[in-house]
Amino acid sequence: MAILVTGGAGYIGSHTVLALLERGDDVVVLDNLYNASRESINRVEKLAGKKAVFVEGDVLDRECLRELFASHDISSVIHFAALKAVGESTRLPLEYYQNNVSGTLILLEEMRNAGVWNFIFSSSATVYGADAPVPYVETLPIGGTTSPYGTSKFMIELIMRDFAKAEPQFKAIALRYFNPVGAHESGEIGEDPTGIPNNLLPYIAQVAIGRLDKLGVFGGDYDTPDGTCQRDYIHVVDLAEGHLKALDHLKKTDGYKAYNLGGGKGFSVLEMIKAFEEASGKTIAYEIKPRRDGDLPAFWADAALANKELNWRVTRGIDEMMRDTWKWQSQNPNGFR
Ligand code: NAD
Numbered sequence: 544m545a546i547l548v549t550g551g552a553g554y555i556g557s558h559t560v561l562a563l564l565e566r567g568d569d570v571v572v573l574d575n576l577y578n579a580s581r582e583s584i585n586r587v588e589k590l591a592g593k594k595a596v597f598v599e600g601d602v603l604d605r606e607c608l609r610e611l612f613a614s615h616d617i618s619s620v621i622h623f624a625a626l627k628a629v630g631e632s633t634r635l636p637l638e639y640y641q642n643n644v645s646g647t648l649i650l651l652e653e654m655r656n657a658g659v660w661n662f663i664f665s666s667s668a669t670v671y672g673a674d675a676p677v678p679y680v681e682t683l684p685i686g687g688t689t690s691p692y693g694t695s696k697f698m699i700e701l702i703m704r705d706f707a708k709a710e711p712q713f714k715a716i717a718l719r720y721f722n723p724v725g726a727h728e729s730g731e732i733g734e735d736p737t738g739i740p741n742n743l744l745p746y747i748a749q750v751a752i753g754r755l756d757k758l759g760v761f762g763g764d765y766d767t768p769d770g771t772c773q774r775d776y777i778h779v780v781d782l783a784e785g786h787l788k789a790l791d792h793l794k795k796t797d798g799y800k801a802y803n804l805g806g807g808k809g810f811s812v813l814e815m816i817k818a819f820e821e822a823s824g825k826t827i828a829y830e831i832k833p834r835r836d837g838d839l840p841a842f843w844a845d846a847a848l849a850n851k852e853l854n855w856r857v858t859r860g861i862d863e864m865m866r867d868t869w870k871w872q873s874q875n876p877n878g879f880r
Pocket residue numbers: 549550551552553554555556573574575576577578579600601602603622623624625626627642646665666667668720721722723
């Protein structure tokens with residue numbers, strides 16, 4: 544039996560495929576390479592000393608999914624494939640709902656047709672919406688999302704919940720990620736954004752290697768200890784391991800369940816810059832800019848439920864996040880290209 548990983552050539556997907564191969568699972572990767580390179584899977588296979596099956600295809604392509612389920616014995620699906628840029632989603636809402644929501648519906652229909660009932664979904668802390676109190680805990684209501692991207696994740700969680708109510712065989716876990724950063728400790732795989740990065744750590748790393756001049760810090764007047772926003776950053780390898788724990792937990796899961804995957808502590812933008820400087824020995828030029836639309840001042844996870852029920856917790860701290868980001872960026876100044 545194999546695990547199907549959609550979006551498995553991407554940032555979080557590739558680290559998860561590596562962790563699955565390393566523990567001996569068979570893996571089929573489905574990725575349309577819209578935001579990824581085939582090279583990431585080559586490197587994963589080299590690190591693991593084991594091959595994955597790679598299918599270049601789209602979750603919106605029903606025929607491709609039918610053929611995939613017919614030709615491989617799939618036990619479970621981990622569904623990463625999605626568009627993920629919050630700002631872009633406000634400009635391209637139809638594309639985001641089509642790819643993320645319709646893509647998931649088609650995947651779930653074809654899983655049902657193939658009799659595959661185990662499902663892990665990449666959700667996000669954004670589902671808690673703009674007014675949730677911190678720390679975010681799974682008992683809070685979800686919704687009140689402020690972008691089509693966030694709303695697509697919220698909608699998919701509702702679809703999972705309703706499908707699980709209607710179909711007793713369906714077992715589904717939504718993992719609500721906080722802020723994934725870092726890279727595999729080998730420096731062989733990591734985050735490789737196209738164009739100018741939207742996210743903080745890839746931006747800092749590109750300033751460090753001289754690809755970008757200066758970081759803009761979005762807002763220095765928030766009601767936080769140093770005036771900059773706080774986020775709960777989580778090492779991508781810890782996050783990948785959370786997927787393995789969730790897969791193992793599915794047999795004990797009744798229907799649909801959601802878990803926060805975060806470290807439970809907020810770090811400010813200025814703290815992140817300082818930690819990166821310490822890990823890399825580089826000075827990061829930055830300037831305080833106006834606030835970015837839609838940014839929340841501070842949020843972090845209550846990760847107690849995942850600690851208790853998935854037997855999962857973060858084991859890598861801010862120093863490892865920075866060390867591994869720098870290793871990846873300095874070894875691969877142009878990413879996978
Ligand atoms: P990523 O863009 O690196 O990976 C997504 C992968 O899916 C890419 O390889 C892309 O080519 C592929 N893909 C996109 N649409 C597809 C389609 N229709 N068919 C097949 N493949 C498709 O992003 P990531 O950071 O690895 O994120 C993975 C998942 O985690 C996404 O669902 C994202 O929304 C979610 N998530 C990410 C973050 C984050 O900060 N990185 C935070 C919370 C949730």
